[in-house]
Amino acid sequence: LSVCEKSTCKTMGNKSPKTTPAHKAMVKKCFDKLDKNGDGVISISELQDVLTMKRSAILQGLQRIDSDGDSAINFDEFCKLVQKRFMDDFNFLDKNKDGKITLPEMKKAFASLKSAGAEEYLNKLDKDKDGVVTLDEYIEGCLQVLAFQTK
16 A cells, blocks of 8 residues: 555455555655655765754664565555555544544544544545545645645
8 A cells, every 4th residue: 555656455344545646656756855865765974954853763663664674664655654654644534444534533533633623624625525534635625735844
């Protein structure tokens, strides 16, 4: 399952997020912004430039992500990281696991995070204005935020 390429992996029964060229372009733009020297990987030093974590914590996190053992994050590994984060967040919000985030679910999640703005957040993510946020809508919204944050 990847926001970067088509996959046969399924989530929530037979529902799988749609992958579009726009999704891949947004993730690639974020990746390229983090890959400051343009060598095709995000190194430990490049991560240290953007993360406020100790080097040891970055190394520990890198080991979980770095599937090829080269001590850097390539584009495929970055895609998997982004996808996992989006899926974890979506599953946290989708309390009844029906593949949609409703306003009551969003309000419950926001209350547990001691945060306001659940309705506004849902309305921003709900592209078709049907009152719920699907996984595809959630991923699209998250990618837009990620692209904005790395400008």
